[in-house]
Amino acid sequence: MEYRNLGQWGVKLSTIGLGSYLTIGMHVDDDTAAECIRMAFDGGVNWIDTANAYNRGEAEKALGRLLKDYDRDDYVLATKVWAPMGDGPNDRGLSAKHVFEQCNASLRRLETDYIDLYQCHRPDPETPLEETIRVMDDLARQGKIIYWGVSEWDAALIQEACDLATMMGCRPPVSNQPRYSLMWRRPESLVFPTCLRNGLGNVVFSPLAHGVLTGKYEPGAKPPEGTRAADDSMNKIMMDLYWDEENLRKVREMEEMAGDLGLTCAQLAMAWCLENAAVTSVITGVTKLSQLEDNLGAANAMIPADVLTKLDRMFPGPKATDAP
Ligand SMILES: NC(=O)c1ccc[n+]([C@@H]2O[C@H](COP(=O)([O-])OP(=O)(O)OC[C@H]3O[C@@H](n4cnc5c(N)ncnc54)[C@H](OP(=O)(O)O)[C@@H]3O)[C@@H](O)[C@H]2O)c1
Numbered sequence: 001m002e003y004r005n006l007g008q009w010g011v012k013l014s015t016i017g018l019g020s021y022l023t024i025g026m027h028v029d030d031d032t033a034a035e036c037i038r039m040a041f042d043g044g045v046n047w048i049d050t051a052n053a054y055n056r057g058e059a060e061k062a063l064g065r066l067l068k069d070y071d072r073d074d075y076v077l078a079t080k081v082w083a084p085m086g087d088g089p090n091d092r093g094l095s096a097k098h099v100f101e102q103c104n105a106s107l108r109r110l111e112t113d114y115i116d117l118y119q120c121h122r123p124d125p126e127t128p129l130e131e132t133i134r135v136m137d138d139l140a141r142q143g144k145i146i147y148w149g150v151s152e153w154d155a156a157l158i159q160e161a162c163d164l165a166t167m168m169g170c171r172p173p174v175s176n177q178p179r180y181s182l183m184w185r186r187p188e189s190l191v192f193p194t195c196l197r198n199g200l201g202n203v204v205f206s207p208l209a210h211g212v213l214t215g216k217y218e219p220g221a222k223p224p225e226g227t228r229a230a231d232d233s234m235n236k237i238m239m240d241l242y243w244d245e246e247n248l249r250k251v252r253e254m255e256e257m258a259g260d261l262g263l264t265c266a267q268l269a270m271a272w273c274l275e276n277a278a279v280t281s282v283i284t285g286v287t288k289l290s291q292l293e294d295n296l297g298a299a300n301a302m303i304p305a306d307v308l309t310k311l312d313r314m315f316p317g318p319k320a321t322d323a324p
Pocket residue numbers: 018019020021022023049050121151152177204205206207208209210211212214216226227228229266283284285286287288290291292294295
């Protein structure tokens with residue numbers, strides 16, 4: 001396993017992190033999740049990503065139960081705030097009140113004294129940026145968080161947050177968590193250059209386009225039972241962003257390219273993300289131990305230049321007209 005500094009900062013993350021969206025504390029039972037955490041840590045993974053909103057606190061609670069067996073110093077724990085946690089007007093967003101209260105609630109659910117990386121899940125245009133920066137700085141001074149970061153913020157807002165934090169004498173965001181994969185390359189146009197300029201690391205999500213880039217979906221066929229694509233309660237983003245015949249056919253081709261390198265399609269897809277200098281780590285989400293075993297193989301995968309060029313042609317980077 002390789003460890004990279006989180007952007008310009010001192011903390012080092014494994015190039016693969018274990019995520020918990022729709023899995024731990026939801027569709028994956030505690031026994032399987034415990035085995036996944038064990039395998040991840042044994043394989044060198046040193047960080048875990050969750051969010052207060054994943055199954056309304058249940059993912060954090062499951063991690064609180066499951067991480068008790070491990071020394072707190074040995075892993076980096078990242079969670080998020082912003083998404084609704086109740087029906088009240090203050091039960092969401094990035095106000096100082098909500099961030100402060102949810103930080104305390106996350107600490108209780110996670111059964112820990114501090115959060116290593118506290119991420120703003122999305123921007124909150126109804127709260128002044130100064131307020132969010134200040135509360136993050138206060139939480140760090142109180143010892144409740146160590147670093148703070150953002151997720152899916154656009155380049156201009158990331159720049160503004162860095163500039164404002166410096167002007168205020170506060171800690172700036174250290175990381176961004178964008179969607180990034182061969183099928184979603186938009187961060188390359190503005191977000192990654194902005195992060196590189198300001199020293200933020202990128203810990204990227206959905207590196208397998210929700211499973212489409214594993215090669216397990218046949219072009220022209222219905223998705224197999226038990227997969228994310230087959231479950232209408234969780235496949236909307238996948239269907240909207242990635243699911244079309246052309247993509248499924250390209251993945252078939254990619255599977256062959258991966259096979260020639262002695263890799264699986266998932267390994268090639270995840271290793272491709274790690275080729276970008278702006279990416280610190282890819283977050284993997286799994287429902288089965290066998291998937292994690294597969295995906296951990298991406299950490300040591302080498303992609304030859306000619307294969308990178310081929311992939312670039314198959315899945316082209318962002319066009320000037322794409323939204324950032
Ligand atoms: N910041 C944000 O807004 C945000 C948003 C989304 C996710 N995230 C974070 O990023 C993590 C990863 O996101 P994601 O779950 O969308 O990632 P992903 O890697 O694109 O998709 C993961 C899903 O693909 C399938 N899969 C994974 N490995 C496989 C393999 N080797 N073979 C076959 N199928 C495989 C599994 O689904 P099935 O077995 O069910 O088919 C798994 O749950 C999350 O856990 C979360 O921590 C953050």
